[in-house]
Amino acid sequence: MRKTKSKGKKLLLSAICFMLGVTLGGGVINAAGDGASYNYSFWGETVEAPAAYQATELYTGSDLGVGPLKEPSDLHVSSDQQIYVLDSGNNRVVVLNNRFTDAVTITSFDHDGVEDTFSNPQGLFVTDQNHVIIADTGNNRIVHLDQDFRLVKVIGAPESDLLQANFQFQPVRVVMDNAQRLYVMSTGVFDGFMEFNAEGVFTSFIGANRVKIDPIDYFWKRISTQAQRSQMIMYTPTEFTNLDIDNEGFIYATNGDQWGDNIKKLNAQGNDILRRTGYFNPQGDINYTVDAGPSRLIDIEVSDSEMYSVLDSKRGRIFTYNGDGHLMYIFGGIGNLLGEFKTPTAIERVGDEFIVLDKALGEITLFRTTAYGRTLNEAVRSYYSGDEEKAFELFNETINMNANLEFAYSGIGKALLRQGDYKDAMSYFDRSMDLANYSKSFLLYRKELLRDYFGTIMTLLVVTVVTFMGTRIYRKSVRRKRGVSA
Numbered sequence: 442m443r444k445t446k447s448k449g450k451k452l453l454l455s456a457i458c459f460m461l462g463v464t465l466g467g468g469v470i471n472a473a474g475d476g477a478s479y480n481y482s483f484w485g486e487t488v489e490a491p492a493a494y495q496a497t498e499l500y501t502g503s504d505l506g507v508g509p510l511k512e513p514s515d516l517h518v519s520s521d522q523q524i525y526v527l528d529s530g531n532n533r534v535v536v537l538n539n540r541f542t543d544a545v546t547i548t549s550f551d552h553d554g555v556e557d558t559f560s561n562p563q564g565l566f567v568t569d570q571n572h573v574i575i576a577d578t579g580n581n582r583i584v585h586l587d588q589d590f591r592l593v594k595v596i597g598a599p600e601s602d603l604l605q606a607n608f609q610f611q612p613v614r615v616v617m618d619n620a621q622r623l624y625v626m627s628t629g630v631f632d633g634f635m636e637f638n639a640e641g642v643f644t645s646f647i648g649a650n651r652v653k654i655d656p657i658d659y660f661w662k663r664i665s666t667q668a669q670r671s672q673m674i675m676y677t678p679t680e681f682t683n684l685d686i687d688n689e690g691f692i693y694a695t696n697g698d699q700w701g702d703n704i705k706k707l708n709a710q711g712n713d714i715l716r717r718t719g720y721f722n723p724q725g726d727i728n729y730t731v732d733a734g735p736s737r738l739i740d741i742e743v744s745d746s747e748m749y750s751v752l753d754s755k756r757g758r759i760f761t762y763n764g765d766g767h768l769m770y771i772f773g774g775i776g777n778l779l780g781e782f783k784t785p786t787a788i789e790r791v792g793d794e795f796i797v798l799d800k801a802l803g804e805i806t807l808f809r810t811t812a813y814g815r816t817l818n819e820a821v822r823s824y825y826s827g828d829e830e831k832a833f834e835l836f837n838e839t840i841n842m843n844a845n846l847e848f849a850y851s852g853i854g855k856a857l858l859r860q861g862d863y864k865d866a867m868s869y870f871d872r873s874m875d876l877a878n879y880s881k882s883f884l885l886y887r888k889e890l891l892r893d894y895f896g897t898i899m900t901l902l903v904v905t906v907v908t909f910m911g912t913r914i915y916r917k918s919v920r921r922k923r924g925v926s927a
Contacts, residue, residue, distance in 0.1 A: 480768060480846060481727050483720045483874040488845040493761075493770035493814030494795060496780030498807040500541055502528070507535050507544050510803035515614075516787040516796060519567045524791065526798070526805070527575070532559040534573065539791050541805075547573070550584070550592050557592075559584070564614035564626070574623070576612035583612055583625065583641075596623070599635070599643030616686040624692060626681050633711065634684065634692070647711040650679045650696055687743045695738040695751055703738050704751060719766035719848065720874075725753045726760075736760075742788050746825035748818070750788060752797070757782045759795065763821045767848040770814060773797065780806065793818060813842045820852060829856040851875040858882055863889060 480490040502510035511530025518524055522539040534547040549558045560579025567573055571588035583596040598610035612635075614626035621639035624647065633649035679698040686692050691714075692707040704723045706715035721727050725736025736753040743749045747764025757775040762768055774781045784801035793815065795808040810818065820835035833856040839849045854869030855878065863886035870879035 479771060481721065482845065483847055485721070485727055487728055490770065490845060491813040491843050492772065492811050493817060494759075494772045494808040494810055496806050497809045498541075499779060500805045500807070502535075502803055505535065505537060505541060505544050507546055510535075512800055513798055513803060514563050514786055514800060515565050516789040516798050516805075517565055517567045518789045518791050518796075519571055520569045521571070522791060523567075523571070524789075524796070525565060525567050525573065527562055527565045529562055532562065534562075534565060534575065541807075547586070547590050550586060550590060552592055552595070564612065566616045568617055569619075572617075574615050574617055576615045576625070578611055578613055578628075581610045581612075583615060583623065583637075585641075594641055596637060596641040599637070601643050603632075603643075603646065614681075614683055616684055616692070618686055618690045619688075620690075624684065624686070626684055629680075631680060634681065634694070648681075648692065648694065648705065648707040648713070649711070650681070650698060650701070682738060683740045685741050685743045685749075687747075693741050693743050693749055695741045697737060699735045703736075704741065704749075715766070716764060717766045718877075719762070719768060721768075723751070723760070723762045723766050723768070725751065726756065726758070739785075740787050742790055744790055746822045748821060750790075750795070752785055752788045754785055757785050759788055759797070763848075764825065767851075769817055769821065772808065780808070782806070813839070816842065817846075817849075820849070824852055824856060827859075829859045832856045833860075847873045849873075851878065854878060854882070858885075 478490045478492040479487050482488050502508050507528075508531075510526070510528050513526055514529040515527040516525065518539075524537040524539065524541070526535040526537070528535055528546075532548065536545040536547070537543065549556050551557070559575065559577050562575050563578040564576035565573060572593065573586045573590065575584045575586070577584045581598055585593040585596070587593050598608075609629070611628040612625045613628055616624050618624070623637040623641070625635040625637065627635055630646075631649070632646040634647050635643060636645050636647050638644050679696050679701075681694050681696045684692055684694040690709065693715075694705045694707060696703050696705070702713065702715070702717075702722060702724070704715060705713045708714050715723070717723065725738055729735055733755065736758075737755045738751045739754040740752040741749060742751075748761060748769070750759050750761040752759055758771055758773045760768060760771050772780070773785070775783070782797065782799045782802075784799055785797055786800040787798040789796050791807075793810050797806045797808070798804075799806070816835055816838050820832055820839055823829075823835055824832035833853055836849045836852040836856065840846060840853075843849070850869045851873035854866045854873065854875065857863075857866035857869065858878065858881070863882045866882040867879055867886060870876075870882055
C-alpha cells in the first residue's frame with residue numbers, strides 16, 4: 442500500500458514538473474555543461490545552434506602586470522574602450538586599454554588633503570566623460586572621481602523619512618545617467634534602487650519589485666494553523682542583483698525572482714517597459730531540472746540597438762536578447778576549459794567582443810565573435826536602424842548558417858513588411874510562428890488586393906447585379922405573358 446502511494450506521489454510530481462516545463466532528469470536538456478551552443482524553439486525544445494562567440498584569451502592579474510586579482514567583483518568598459526576592473530579584495534581599480542596593456546591602478550585619492558582608500562568596493566560605473574563612480578561598500582559610501590581620478594564628491598549614508606531608523610547604507614552597484622543622477626543598489630533594500638540627484642542628495646526609490654508568492658508555500662499557509670504560519674517565511678519583494686543604463690537613460694536590471702520577471706527595463710517613473718514578445722519571456726534557461734532550478738541572473742550589459750546580455754551565475758552562461766525579447770544566442774558554462782568559469786560575476790562588451798570576470802579565480806576571459814555571431818548582430822542592428830534591405834540580406838545569411846533560428850524568419854518577415862511585400866512577409870511569419878505579425882500582414886495584403894482590384898471587383902459586382910435584375914425582370918415578363926395567354 443505504501444509503495445502504491447509513493448508511486449502515485451511520484452507520478453503527481455512528474456505531472457506538476459511537466460506543467461512547469463522542468464524535468465526530473467540531469468542538467469539542462471540537450472545542453473549539459475560542455476559549453477555546447479544551443480537555443481530554444483517556439484515549442485520550448487532545445488535545438489542546436491552555431492557558436493556565436495568563442496573564448497580566445499584568458500588574462501590573470503599577473504598577465505596584466507598588476508599582480509594577482511583578489512575576488513574582483515565588477516567590470517566596466519568606457520565609451521573610449523578603456524577597461525575598468527574593480528579588484529575588490531585588493532581595494533583598487535585597475536584600468537586597461539582594449540588590448541589589455543598599459544595598466545594603471547587606483548588605490549587611493551586625495552580627500553581634503555588626506556590620503557583616502559577604499560574598503561571592499563563592490564561596484565563601479567564610468568561615465569562618458571570617464572568619471573569613475575565606485576560603490577565603496579566597506580566604507581558605506583559612494584565615491585565619485587573625475588577622469589584624472591581626483592575626488593569630485595563623496596556620498597555617505599543618506600537621511601530621509603523614506604528610510605528606516607536602523608537603515609545601514611551598503612551600496613554594491615551604481616550607475617549614473619546623463620543628468621548626473623545616481624541609481625544605487627544597496628544591500629538589504631527591498632524598495633527598489635535608491636535615486637540620488639546631481640548634488641548627491643537621496644530623493645526616492647525607483648522600480649521596486651512586486652511581491653511574488655510561491656504557490657506551494659501559499660497553499661500550505663492556507664491550511665496551516667496560526668502558530669505554524671508564524672514560523673513560515675514572510676513574503677517580501679525580491680532584491681535586485683544588478684543594473685545597467687543605456688544612452689537614453691533607461692535602467693536595465695536583474696533580480697532573483699524565480700516566479701516573476703527577472704529582467705526589467707525601467708523608465709523614469711520606475712515602470713517596467715521591457716518588451717517580451719519573443720517565444721518566451723527573457724529569463725535565461727527555459728529547460729532545467731527541479732534540483733538545479735531556474736537561472737540566477739547576476740549581471741546585465743546593455744549594448745546598442747536595444748540588445749542586452751545577462752549572466753547566469755548558476756550555470757555560467759551568457760544569454761543575449763534583441764529588443765523584442767527574442768533569444769539570439771548563448772555561450773559560456775561552468776568548468777575548467779577555456780570559456781568556462783568557476784564563479785562568474787560580471788560581463789561587459791568591448792566593441793563586439795565580450796569579457797567575463799571570474800571572481801573566484803581572478804581571471805578575465807575574452808570572447809570573440811564568430812562569422813555567425815557577427816552576421817546575427819548586424820542583422821539586428823540593421824533592422825533596428827530601419828535598413829530593411831540590409832536586414833533582409835543579413836537575416837537570410839543567418840538562417841543559411843542556422844536554420845533553427847526561428848525568430849530570424851520573423852526578422853525577414855518584418856523587413857518585407859516594412860518594404861510593403863505583404864504576401865512574402867506572411868510566409869516568413871508563418872515559418873516563425875509569429876501569429877501577430879502574420880495577421881497584420883494578412884490584413885494589409887487583403888487591403889492591397891482590394892485596392893488593386895477594386896475596379897475589376899466593382900465591375901463584376903455591377904455586371905452580376907445587372908444580370909441578376911435583368912433575369913428577374915425577364916422571368917416576370919415571361920410569366921405575365923403566359924398568364925395573359927391562358
